[in-house]
Amino acid sequence: MFEQTHLNRHNDRIQSLARLLFLVMTLLLILPVVIILGLLINRGGGVISWEFLFAYPQDGMTAGGIFPALVGTIWLVGVALLASVPVGVASAIYLSEYARDNLLTRAINLAIINLAGVPSIVHALFGFGAFVLFANVGASILAASLTLAIMTLPVVIVATRESLQAVPRAFREACWTMGATRWQTIRKVVLPNSGSGILTGVILEVSRTAGETAPIMFTGAAFFLPFLPQGVFDQTMALSLHLFNIATQVPNVPEELPYGVALVLIGIVLVMNGFSIALRMYLRGKKKW
Amino acid sequence: MRKRNIQARKDADTRTLEWYTDKIVEWLIFVGGISGIIFSLGIFVFITREGLGFLTTRFEFAEFFGSINWRPTSANPTYGTLALILGTASVTGLAMVIAIPFSLGAAIYIGEFATGRVREVLKVLVELLAAIPSVVWGFIGLSLINPLIIKTFDVSIGLNVLNSGVILGLMAAPIMTTIAEDALKAVPETYREAAAALGATHWQVVSRVTIPAARKGLVAAILLGVGRGFGETMAVLMASGHSIHIPTSPLDSVRALTATIAAEMGETARGSEHYQALFTLGILLFAVTFVINMIADIFVRGSYRK
Numbered sequence: 001m002f003e004q005t006h007l008n009r010h011n012d013r014i015q016s017l018a019r020l021l022f023l024v025m026t027l028l029l030i031l032p033v034v035i036i037l038g039l040l041i042n043r044g045g046g047v048i049s050w051e052f053l054f055a056y057p058q059d060g061m062t063a064g065g066i067f068p069a070l071v072g073t074i075w076l077v078g079v080a081l082l083a084s085v086p087v088g089v090a091s092a093i094y095l096s097e098y099a100r101d102n103l104l105t106r107a108i109n110l111a112i113i114n115l116a117g118v119p120s121i122v123h124a125l126f127g128f129g130a131f132v133l134f135a136n137v138g139a140s141i142l143a144a145s146l147t148l149a150i151m152t153l154p155v156v157i158v159a160t161r162e163s164l165q166a167v168p169r170a171f172r173e174a175c176w177t178m179g180a181t182r183w184q185t186i187r188k189v190v191l192p193n194s195g196s197g198i199l200t201g202v203i204l205e206v207s208r209t210a211g212e213t214a215p216i217m218f219t220g221a222a223f224f225l226p227f228l229p230q231g232v233f234d235q236t237m238a239l240s241l242h243l244f245n246i247a248t249q250v251p252n253v254p255e256e257l258p259y260g261v262a263l264v265l266i267g268i269v270l271v272m273n274g275f276s277i278a279l280r281m282y283l284r285g286k287k288k289w
Numbered sequence: 290m291r292k293r294n295i296q297a298r299k300d301a302d303t304r305t306l307e308w309y310t311d312k313i314v315e316w317l318i319f320v321g322g323i324s325g326i327i328f329s330l331g332i333f334v335f336i337t338r339e340g341l342g343f344l345t346t347r348f349e350f351a352e353f354f355g356s357i358n359w360r361p362t363s364a365n366p367t368y369g370t371l372a373l374i375l376g377t378a379s380v381t382g383l384a385m386v387i388a389i390p391f392s393l394g395a396a397i398y399i400g401e402f403a404t405g406r407v408r409e410v411l412k413v414l415v416e417l418l419a420a421i422p423s424v425v426w427g428f429i430g431l432s433l434i435n436p437l438i439i440k441t442f443d444v445s446i447g448l449n450v451l452n453s454g455v456i457l458g459l460m461a462a463p464i465m466t467t468i469a470e471d472a473l474k475a476v477p478e479t480y481r482e483a484a485a486a487l488g489a490t491h492w493q494v495v496s497r498v499t500i501p502a503a504r505k506g507l508v509a510a511i512l513l514g515v516g517r518g519f520g521e522t523m524a525v526l527m528a529s530g531h532s533i534h535i536p537t538s539p540l541d542s543v544r545a546l547t548a549t550i551a552a553e554m555g556e557t558a559r560g561s562e563h564y565q566a567l568f569t570l571g572i573l574l575f576a577v578t579f580v581i582n583m584i585a586d587i588f589v590r591g592s593y594r595k
Contacts, residue, residue, distance in 0.1 A: 015492035019402050025394030026411060029462050033418050036429055090321020098318060110586050111325035117513065117582040118332060118575060119520025120423070121547045125554075125571040129335035133559070150328050157325070181311040211422025214522040214547075218554055240424045247428050248527060262428050266421060273420040277413055 040263055047260030061224055061242075061250050066261055071228050072141075072236035073268075076216065077209045079145035079232055080152065085202055087149075088156030095157070096164035097186055116154035120214040123151045127219040142232040144220030151215055152208045159201020163194040166287075196283050200276045207272035211265060213240040223249075239265050333575060340568030343368075347562055348569065359533050359549070361563040368566050370573070372533045376543035379536045380525060381518035383454025388462040388514055393507065395462070396469035401495045412470075419463035423523040430456045430528030444540055448530035451539040456528050457518045465514040472506020473499055505588045512585040516578050522547040546570055 004012075055065030091108075099105040127147025137143045167190050175185040191198075222235040223245055229236040243265060247258045337344075347368070356369025399411050430452050438447030476499050484494045500507070530542025531552065550567050557564040 011490045011493065015490045018492045018496070019398075022394045022398035022402060025391050026398045029391045029395045029459075029466070030411075030414050030418065033421070033459060036433060039433060040429075087321050087324050090318045091324050094318045094322025098315065099322065104323075108323060108325050110583065111329040113586060114329050114579055114582050115325055115332075117516050117520070117578050118329075119522060119547055119578060121522040121550045122332065122336065122520070122571045122575050122578075125336050125339070125550065125568055126332040128554075129339045129568070130331060133339075134335065150332075153325070153328065181307050183311045183314040184307065207420055211420075211424065213422070213424040214551055217551060240422060243428060244424050244523065244527070247431055258428060258432070262425050266425055269420050269422055270417055273417055277416060281409075 037266070040259060040266065043256055044259030044261075044263035047256050048263060052260060053264070056226065057224065061246055062253050062257070066239065066242060066264065068225055068228055069237040069239045069242040069261075070264070072221070072225075073210055073239040075141050075229055075232075075236055076145050076148060076221075076238055077206055079141055080148040080209050081202065081205065083146055084149035084153050084156055084205065088153050088201075088205075089160050089198060091153070091157045092160035092164055093186060093190075096161050097182070097190065112154045112157055115150065118151075120151065120212060123147055124215045124217055124219065126150075127215055132219055138233070139218070139235055140220045140233045141229055141236050142220070144216040144236075144238075145232070147215045147219050148209050148212055151212065152205045155205045155208055156198075156201050159204060160194075160198045163197020163201070164190060166197065167193045196279065200280045200283075203272055203276040203279070207269045207276070210272070211240055211269050213238075213244055216241060239268075333572075336568050336571045336575060340565050340572050342560070343562060343565035343569045344572075347566070353569075357533070357535060361553070361566055366562065370546065370570065372535055373544055373546045373549055373570075375535050376529065376533075377519060377525075377545040377547070379450050379539075379543060380453045380457060380529060380545060381515060383450055383539065384457035384461055384518045385511070385515060387455065387458030388465055388518075389511055391458075392462040392465035392510070392514070393469055395466045396473060396507075396510075397495065397500070399466070400470040400473040401491075401499060415463045415466050418459075419467065421460075423460065423521060424527075426456050426460050426524040427527030430524060434528070438540075442540055446530060446542065448528055449540050449542045450529070450536050453525050453529040453543075453545075454539070456524050457521055460521065460524060461514040461517050464517060465510045468510035468513055469503075469507050472503040472510060475506060476502045509585040509588040512581055512588065516581040516585070519581070520547060520574060520578050522551050526551050546574055550574075 052065045053070060054067050056067055057069075058064030091112075095105065095108065099108070124147065127143060127150075131137050131143035131146050132139055135143075171189050171193065172185050175189045176182075180188070216238055220235055221238045221241045223237075223241075225235065225237050239261065243258060243261045246253045246261065352367065352369055354369075354374075355371060356367060357372040358367040358369045359373060360367045395411075395415065399408060399415070403411055431448070434452050434455060435447035438444065438449070438452055480498050480502055481494050484498045485491075489497070525545045526548035529545055529548060531544050531548065532542040533544050534541070536543045550570055553563070554567055557567065
């Protein structure tokens with residue numbers, strides 16, 4: 001019907017070129033990391049076994065397994081979640097259900113962005129100054145976990161706020177009309193309809209917390225401990241710091257050992273993240289409104 | 290007479306247990322709501338508390354920012370951070386040279402060109418890349434990129450600006466991609482439709498309408514990437530080589546501000562001048578990232594995002 005003019009053809013060519021260029025850039029961003037992960041699996045895969053996961057380090061951490069570090073990471077993440085989830089969810093409820101569009105709300109949002117953006121080593125200094133020294137908790141799981149909790153608080157807040165805001169306003173209005181108070185509405189209508197969305201945020205936080213190293217360096221993670229922590233006032237080993245130590249601090253470590261630790265750490269983080277993403281997609285597909 | 294009035298008021302009071310629960314919970318949630326502010330202030334207060342001694346007694350502006358000699362443990366200690374600042378700047382600079390074009394390119398492709406399943410898969414991949422812990426990146430620099438640089442450039446050690454810059458670029462790019470894509474997404478669909486209705490090709494719509502309209506959000510993405518690179522600790526600690534001098538080529542080893550704190554904190558005695566100086570570095574890092582985040586926030590506010 002229409003004959004393509006010279007100008008049309010020119011524009012089409014440029015369009016294809018631009019599209020190709022951006023596709024190549026995207027792939028160049030992703031491919032190196034995929035190759036790196038492949039190399040890690042290739043070199044560290046052989047190390048991983050049940051024994052590696054459940055044995056103690058031996059011979060000055062140049063042999064043996066990672067059990068105390070694995071258990072320590074679980075402790076750190078668990079205690080950090082206990083501290084940050086209630087505070088993070090409360091913060092998100094405030095921002096989503098109570099806050100007006102005013103200066104205070106803007107300050108809160110800026111503070112949350114700032115918490116997420118402050119360098120991890122500054123969080124470490126803060127944790128040391130506030131928990132280890134000022135609160136006099138000493139270097140312990142409690143101090144390290146609280147430091148991690150504050151650092152990862154924005155993850156919970158942002159995810160929770162998003163899932164709260166996804167609940168339609170009509171649901172709330174229907175509830176208010178029945179004479180329910182604000183809190184009754186939140187507890188009986190808003191939270192049940194956003195619970196799984198909050199869960200994706202919590203899983204994401206697990207993944208973030210497990211991988212952090214700098215914040216726990218001076219606040220409670222130990223170089224080597226031949227026993228498991230018995231409570232929150234003990235120090236503990238941690239997977240992330242263990243990787244740093246055997247990669248840089250310990251002499252004569254067999255070459256494949258740190259690859260194995262790195263692989264376990266990446267495995268935990270990516271599985272948790274993948275789980276969170278899958279849950280989010282499933283929920284999006286299921287949503288009725 | 291007065292007594293009866295009070296009695297009447299009491300009868301009229303219909304506040305139930307629910308009403309009080311509501312008030313208490315509202316108060317608790319408010320405290321949770323401002324927790325972000327409390328903790329942000331807390332960070333500033335506590336690092337200042339520990340570093341104040343250095344700031345009030347030992348700190349000299351000209352030495353601190355103008356000298357390249359960071360020798361806290363020598364008999365006559367000097368606290369010049371110029372080499373550390375330039376170390377951080379060179380690594381972050383190189384990282385941004387890599388990350389800015391690729392993350393913006395990827396954001397444009399994922400946000401504007403890719404459709405359906407391809408788009409979903411790319412988004413998930415980028416999100417997973419952003420999740421890899423920094424200590425693992427540091428290890429990658431140490432064990433994979435280090436030998437590669439030694440072989441390629443025939444140098445004796447491959448822990449340098451190039452190594453940590455590449456790693457930091459790969460680390461920051463996925464996050465910047467996600468933020469930039471959000472910014473493109475936030476441009477109203479009507480803008481695109483109006484341009485398409487005028488006969489613009491898809492690329493013309495993207496380059497002349499979407500990108501200019503999302504400009505502020507894209508700047509915010511870049512700023513947050515810079516902040517991230519500036520504050521990165523473990524990867525830079527492990528891959529930058531840790532030598533204090535002003536870099537003249539990408540193959541020079543450097544030391545970053547963050548890495549200095551991480552490396553020296555364990556060896557200092559509490560309350561010593563060195564210890565306080567490290568907290569002063571922390572104050573500097575906090576201040577710079579705070580300013581970067583605030584500027585990014587202003588840019589985000591200026592865009593369509595709520």
